[in-house]
Structures are given as C-alpha cells and as structure tokens.
Amino acid sequence: MTDDAKGASVPPPRARQGLAAILRNQMRNIAPFLTLIVLTAFFAIVSPSFATWGNFGNILTQVSVTGIIAAGLTFVILCAEIDLSVASIANATGIAVAYFTLQDSYVNIANVPVPGWLAIIFALIACSLLGAVNAAGLVMIGIPSFIMTLAMMQIAAGISALLVRGQIAYKVPSLITFLGSGSVAGIPCIVLVAAFILLLSHVVLTYTRFGRYVYLVGSNREAAENAGLNVKLILGAVMVISAMCAGIAGMLGVAHFGSAQQNEFDTYLLDSIAAVVVGGTSLFGGRGGIGNTVVGLFVLGVLNNGLDHVNIDSFLKILIRGLILLIALIINVYAQRLREAAAD
C-alpha cells in the first residue's frame, strides 16, 4: 500500500511506540479500509446477489474508468492541488479520438479520419496539451488550480461540443475498442488497463525520485523550494499526468460505452475526487497514495453497485452517496489533525 502502511508492517526500531500511537498514525489508512469491509459485509448480508464472483467482476468493470482518472488525480491531490477538469478532458479526448476515426456514413459529423494509431497519438497529444495549459496557468501565471481547472473544465467541454455538435460518434480505432470493451481470458481489458495504470502510478509515487518529490512538495512546498527542488516543474508535471490519465480514461470509456457524445463523463469528476479522498489521501497534500485511492475506488464501487442490489428508492441513493462522502471527508480532516498532534 502506501509508504506509511509499509512503515507499520515492517516496523523500524521505533522506541516504545505504543499500539495506540501506531493506530493514530495509520488512522488515514485504516478508516477507509474498515468502511470498505463494513459496506461489503452489509450488502452481502442484505442481498444474496451481491456477493458473487460475477458481481465482483461487475464492480471491477464499473470502477475501471474512474480508477484511471483517479490515478492521475492522486498525483495532483498529493501536491495539495486539485484538478476539476479531469472529466471534461476525458470527454474531449474520447471525442477527439472518434473525430480522427472514420465514422459510418449515417453519422453526421465533419471529421478528419486518419489511421488508428495516429488518431490515438493525436488524442494523447490533445489531452497533454490541455494538461499543459492547466500547468502553465498554475505555475507560470499563478492561478490557483481550483480556478484554473474550473476554466479548463469549461474549455474542454467547449472543445467537445464543437467537435460533435450535438451528434453521437460510434467508431474509435480498433486498439481502443479492444482495450475498452474487449477481454483477455475472460477478464475485461479495461480492468487490466486500470490495474496497470494504478500499479504504474503506485510504483512511480513510491519508488521513484519524482514520486518522493511529489510527496515532499505536498507536505511543505516552501521547504521543498528551499532545498533546491524545481517545485514549478513538479507541479506542472502532475497537472499533465492528471490530464493524460483522464485522456486515456476518456478514450477507453468511449469504447466501453460504445459511443462518444457531449457530457458523457460528467459524473466521473465527483466520483474520481471522491475515490481519492475517501481512500484517505490528504487534501492538504503529502499524505496518502495509490493504495488509498484503490480502497476509495472500491468503497465507491461497492456502494454504487450494492445500492442497485437492494430495493431502495433510486433517488435516495444520491443522498446516501453524499452522506458517505461527507463522513469520509470528516475522517480525512480528523486523521490529519491526529497525525499533526502525534508529530508535534
């Protein structure tokens, strides 16, 4: 899991640190995990159709697109920044890749068909550019990421709108179709891609120099600058990483859903932020990681999926999701406070 979790399982020679102190330090990691266990147990008991292998597969597939977006978002939130444009960038990139693919004649979109591999590269360049604009606004002009990405959310939505003009595109390059809706040995490719991206992000964050810098910039930006780190470069990089993950999620999502259209990804903004934060990554930066994000993804996945298995007013589901998110936020802030008290 995260760096912290490792520290607890392989305890360095810490002088008489009581179990209580360890629990306090690990509150951030333990609480989401307990939430997940409680939710799973609850749905398993109330619904016979919930705890089946088939449904487990459903949950995995359902969280995959969110998972790819959340992997990139984890970098941003670890730096104590935010990216509100991920869902819009996902949408724009998904539409872009369809725009560069030859559509069937009945689809009334003026598009520019190119070979499939080129379409994918164009789409990746497009999402990186949008991320680079976010990065430039944040580090060169100094616009707070909250505002900058709010603007980008609108810009990316505008690009989507211009490209499809209210129409729906269906065709994407065959590689994307395979990764988004195909399967290997019975496992959906999109699950494998999500797992790969989450694993890669985890390795980068935990075992590479860049990952360490992300954590240090998040926990004390001024100290990082005073140590001679290129803070602007790191912040810029996380914004681009976030946009690229969003772009990949967008392309695969389009293949997975079978169509590319306006506002297709709107719910993914809240879901991906929620996954990161519910998992216990600190909104104040420097704490948490991909391990937390994975737990957060499953909390949301189990919750969304489980509520479909119990007979419940579908309008009430939205409220329940909101309440669970609130509880997670409370725990997040509380864990931060406990930890600061312990480090004092």
Added chain:
Amino acid sequence: MPDPNTPLLELIGVSKSFGGVQALRDVDFTLRAGEIHGLVGENGAGKSTMMKIIAGVHADYAGRFLLDGRAVHFRSARDAHTAGIAMVHQELSVAPDLSVAENVFLGTQLTNRLGIVQWRRMAEEARAQLARLGVDVDPRQQMGALPIGVQQLIEISRVLFSGARIIILDEPTSALSPPEIARLFTALRGLRASGASIVFISHFIDDILNVSDTVTVFRNGQKIMTAPAATSTKNGLIQSMIGRGHAELEDTYTSDIRLAPPIDRPVMLEAANLRLGRSLRDVSLAVRAGEVLGIYGFMGCGQAELARVLFGKTKPERGTIRVDGRRLRGGGTASARRAGMAFVPDSRRSMLFHQEPVYKNTSISILGRLSRLFLKPAQERALAARQIEALRIRPPRVDALLGGLSGGNQQKVGLAKWLTYPPKVLVLCEPTRGMDVGAKDEVVKIVRGLKEKGLAIIIVSSEPETVLSMADRIVVLRKGELVREFCDENVSKDRLLEAA
C-alpha cells in the same frame, strides 16, 4: 494590587512526554503576581513545553496546576486565554495577508453595536498601541510585507496589550535590534507595574538578568534552580544550564576580534549590482573558497532579501550572480542548487518536513545524485546515519519523525541535508537564532569545519555575536545598501552596531 508573595500560578510535580521522550520530569514552578520571571535552559530543556502547558497548548500532562490557589486543567489555548493567560510563541504566528491593524486585533476586532467592524478606530488604536513599542508603521499595510522583526514586535504587542494578566514570551528578542529590545523591556516593566506577571524565555542571559526579578534554570526536563535575578550572575546561570564549567562560552565579544587577512583563493560567489525595490540598492559582493563572509544588519535592512536573491528564490530587478564563474540566469532555487549553492533559511518551518522521518529530510537535496529514476532508501538511510553521527543529532535514529526532535536538533537536520556532498557556496540565515550557548558553539564548530573543507560560506544575521563568532570578513547592510566592510582589522560588537 495583590500581595506579591502570593503564588499567582503554581505547577506541582508536572511531567510530560512525547512518544516515549520525557520532556518534563516532575517539575515545580511558581509565578508570583507582578513579577517578571526569566527562564533559561539549553534547547530541549523543557522550557517551552512547560509554558505550552500553562498556555493550554498541551492538555495531556501529569501533575497539578493551580491558578489563584484553585486547581485548573486547560484543554485548549482558549481556556487559558479566558483565564487571562496569553503567550507569544517562538515561531512567528501572524496572518501575513491581513493588515497590521487586523493582526493587532486578531480575534478581538473592534465593532460597533451592530457588529460592524470599525476600521478607522482599529487603525488608530493599533497605531497608538504599536507606538508604545516604538513601532512606526502604517496600520493599513499588509503584515507579510514587513520585515520579520517588525512582525514579531506586532505579534508581541497584540499579546502584551490584550489585557492578559499572565504573559508568556518565548524567545521574543531573537529577531529584534537593540533599540527595539530596550523598548520592549520598558513596556514589560510598565506591565509589571500595573500588576501583570510575565514569563520571559530567552537564550540571551544578559537580557534575562536585565529585565527579570526571578530566574529559573531548566536542564534535561527538570528544574535545576530558582533564584532572584539580583543575586545571579551570568556565569553562574550558564554553569547550571549546561551542568559543567564553560568559561570560554562567557565570551561576549565586547572585546576586539581580529578579522582574517584577505586570502588568495578563487572567488566562488560573485554578485554584482543587485537591485530589488527598496530592499537592495546596488549590492555587490564576492566570497572566496575557504572564506566566511558575515552579512550584518538590523532586521529589515534587506539581508533577508539578499539571501533570497542569492539562492534564486527572488529574481532581482537588476544585477548578476555568478557561482564559480558560471552565471545564474533565472531557473529558481533548482538551478542555484545545481550550480553548487546551498541555503539554510532562518525558520525551521521553511526548511523541514515535520511529518517525515529524518532520513527523508536529509536526502532531499542529494536524491538526484543517488538515483536517476528509482530511489535507494538503504543508501539514503546510510548517508543520513553518517550525518547524524557527524552532527551529533539526537535521537540518533534515521527513522525518527522530524517533528519529535528538539528545535536545535531540527536545525542540525536542516543543515545536514547539504553536507553529504559539500556545496561550493553555503548561505546560512540566522544560523544560531533561538539556540543556547552549547548549540551555538556546535554550529560555530561545524561552520569552521566546512570552511576548512574549502566552502565559501555566507552568514546572514542580525545578531552581532553570530557574525563575529564565525566570519573572516564582515559587510554591514543598512537600508538595502552595503555601507561598511570590515576586513583584516579589529572589530567589536560596538563597532558593528555603530556601522549598521
């Protein structure tokens, strides 16, 4: 006025530990009404911990706490505040984005009966209040734009005139110039005359003896002694603080110090015609390998800005900086570091990661040399262990969370990160601020050792002793201008103060 012999506040058998480290051991402490009580002790001796218990910051302790003879146990700083206890902490805690007046009235904004803030009245009263400490600033000015020393005085004034009857000052004078200290002491005596009790923590023993009625000495979490200031001597206090004879530490630099003659080594850092608003006016200087240059000036003379500009944190409006002949062209602190510069800022908060272990704090500047892509934690730990040993950092554990270390040890960790691969140029800002004599002595030794290794070192400080104890050559900065250079001649504290 109450009987001066009645204990206003009494701690009986108070103990406090942080995760296995005993910070206070069975301490008794008495504060009388209308006294100024000086507190001395080395870093980590427990002074600040005890004061934080009194001020309600630490609620989790063992022992009894009597206020006016009644047992109390504060759960928060707010509880203590309600009981009339206020504290100025060692580290500056102001709202840099608010105005001076808003900072003076932080939490106690003046309002009329409708709850509307009375800006004009606040500004006028803030101005009057600050004038009592001799601070002449526009109350509408933004706090963060002022020099640290002035900010500190403003914070002190907020607490001094808050109406609290017990006022705790933790190292209030470290950022202040002598005239500011004199005005602060006058204000403290005035408050004492009106019945307030003041606890005054300082490493400046002269200050303690000058202003206190009673002095208490701490060592290793225990109270060693309490005595009237009138019958205490500086030497006696130092002896009981460090528990051994240390006659040489008595040196106050009132006598002349002979600066070194010019040396013929290559210039490692050359700054030419640096200009930055009103803070720096055409500052030029050069430092050679194996030389320690002291930059002295009162708080706010531009020395903090000069240090920032040298390390690339602030881009000067004009002027050039060369490190070992190579010109720095923007690129911020990262390119300054790559060119061979190291920087130790004046506040621990801005150079350390309190929630991370020691080894991550020391390895941050050298990760690029350790690895291109993947981290090598084993090597990081080994190098950290070497620094811990070299600088005698306590506790000697690479995995200890930095936040659990005492201030002096944190300071050493902040320096340690630069020493694995010695830089060409080291800029130290206020390297001994808030340190006790023993720790200062260690810093002096470390700096001398680095000088022997051929580093070019710049010491930026507003404490004459700091500059005098380490520098081979001293330049004096006044209002953004270099006004005097001392080189190959005799210099003393008096002469430095005179020049500044």
